[in-house]
Amino acid sequence: xxHFKKYNLTKYYNYWDDFVDLWFKKSHISNLTPYPWxxxxxxxxxxxNNNTTINDSINYLPEPxxxxxxxxxxxxxxxxxxxxxxxxxxxxxxNIIKGEYHGSYARDIVNNSALPAxxxxxxxxxxxxxxxxxxxxxxxxxxxxxxxxxxxxxHLSIELIxxxxxxxxxxxxxxxxxxxxxxAVYHHSICFAADMSRIIANNKLRNVVILRMNGxxxxxxxxxxxxxxxxxxxxIQPVTNVKNKGIxxxxxxxxxxxxxxxxxxxxSIWPKANNDFPPAATLDKIIKSL
Numbered sequence: 001x002x003h004f005k006k007y008n009l010t011k012y013y014n015y016w017d018d019f020v021d022l023w024f025k026k027s028h029i030s031n032l033t034p035y036p037w038x039x040x041x042x043x044x045x046x047x048x049n050n051n052t053t054i055n056d057s058i059n060y061l062p063e064p065x066x067x068x069x070x071x072x073x074x075x076x077x078x079x080x081x082x083x084x085x086x087x088x089x090x091x092x093x094x095n096i097i098k099g100e101y102h103g104s105y106a107r108d109i110v111n112n113s114a115l116p117a118x119x120x121x122x123x124x125x126x127x128x129x130x131x132x133x134x135x136x137x138x139x140x141x142x143x144x145x146x147x148x149x150x151x152x153x154x155h156l157s158i159e160l161i162x163x164x165x166x167x168x169x170x171x172x173x174x175x176x177x178x179x180x181x182x183x184a185v186y187h188h189s190i191c192f193a194a195d196m197s198r199i200i201a202n203n204k205l206r207n208v209v210i211l212r213m214n215g216x217x218x219x220x221x222x223x224x225x226x227x228x229x230x231x232x233x234x235x236i237q238p239v240t241n242v243k244n245k246g247i248x249x250x251x252x253x254x255x256x257x258x259x260x261x262x263x264x265x266x267x268s269i270w271p272k273a274n275n276d277f278p279p280a281a282t283l284d285k286i287i288k289s290l
Contacts, residue, residue: 009070009195009196009199010070012188012191012192012195012196013069013070013106015188016064016065016105016106016162016188017104017105017106019037019062019064019105019162020061020062020064020101020105020109021103021104021105023058023061023062023094024094024098024101035183035184035187035188036184037161037162037181037184038177038180038181039058040057040058040163040177041056041057041058045176045177045180045181046173046177047161047163047165047173047174047176047177048165048166048173049087049088049163049164049165049166050087050166057088057163057164057165058163059093059094060088060092060093060094060163060164061088061092061093061094061097061109061164062085062162062163062164063085063092063109063118063159063162063164064105064158064159064162064188064189065110065156065157065158065159065192066110066118066119066122066152066156066157067110067122067126067127067152067153067154067155067156067157068153068154068155068156068196069106069110069111069153070106071153074153074154075154075201076154076155076156076196076199076200076201077130077131077134077140077154077155077200077201077202077205078127078130078131078134078154078155078156078200078205078210079155079156079158079193079196079197079200079205079208079209079210080126080130080155080156080157080158080193080209080210080211080212081158081159081160081189081190081193081209081210081211081212081213082126082157082158082159082160082212082213083159083160083161083165083168083169083174083212083213083217084159084160084161084162084163084164084165084168084174085118085159085162085163085164086164086165086166086168086275087164087165087166087167088164091114091115091117091118092115092164097109097114097115100112100114101114119152122152122155122157123151123152125275125276125277126155126157126212126277127151127152127154127155127157128151129276129277129280129283130155130205130210130277130283130287131151131154131155132280133280133283133284133287134202134204134205134287136280136284137204137284137287137288139202139203139204139205140201140202156193156196158189158192158193158196159189160178160185160189160190160221161174161177161178161181161185161189163177169213169214169217175220178221178224179224179228182221182224182225182228182229183228183229185221186225186229186231190209190225191261193209194209194261194264197209197264198263198264204287204290205287205290207263207264207265208264208265208266208267208290209264209265209266209267210266210267210269211266211267211268211269212269212270212275212277213268213270214252214268214270215239215252215254215268215270218254218268222256222258225258231258231259231260232258232259233256233257233258233259234256234257234259235254235255235256236255236256236257236265237253237254237255237289238254239252239253239254240252240253240254242278242282242285242286243282244279244281244282244285250271250272250278250282251269251270251271251272251277251278251279251282251283251285251286252269252270252271252272253267253268253269253270253286254267254268255267255268255290256268265290267286267290269283269286
């Protein structure tokens, strides 16, 4: 596996540790540099946790990433970008979660038992579908499993924005906030994912970033990158629908690159509905095609 320090990957983990630490201490992050995020409670560009006019996302623990923490003795096998951490609940409220936090998001939140439901979600709905597929296709042979945290440590989930938001893909507030913060999204989320993909241990997904979002939403993000940062994409493979006999929940995907990082392949994957990956047989076909 390519060396972790070669790509200065600690800068991303340090940035997000500082981000969450500032949230715990000050409830605002607008002075965090470089590429600061706007405050989600800012009336000019608010964002809410529950898809209402109550702009309360600032009250819920930001969760910028989950899974692989850069441990040198663990192999990274997959990197996925999600919209955001989804709707936050009582467990993420500051006055509830603060008792678990002692200065490090990575150590105290991700690698602790503070949010077992979140840990289980990323393991079972992000890490294991991909790891199981890689194993079925014989690209990896590492032991992992649903009852072993090791599987989650082999996977990295990165959020486009760290704030909890309900129904992001259809939420106008979400898209306004993402557009306003596209520079931060690019440098702290997309570049994070791309750089981490360079140290993936298996040959199939090294230099590959998976986007768990549909083509329409992916192209909307790409348009923001072009409009505000001058970053252009070029298609490797147009939208393809994978059908398997007897399976109604078909999988769609398309592959593209960005001219700012031509060595990285992005693949946007989505099933017919829901926030999961396509069924196993469909996901196998998609991953095998990369």
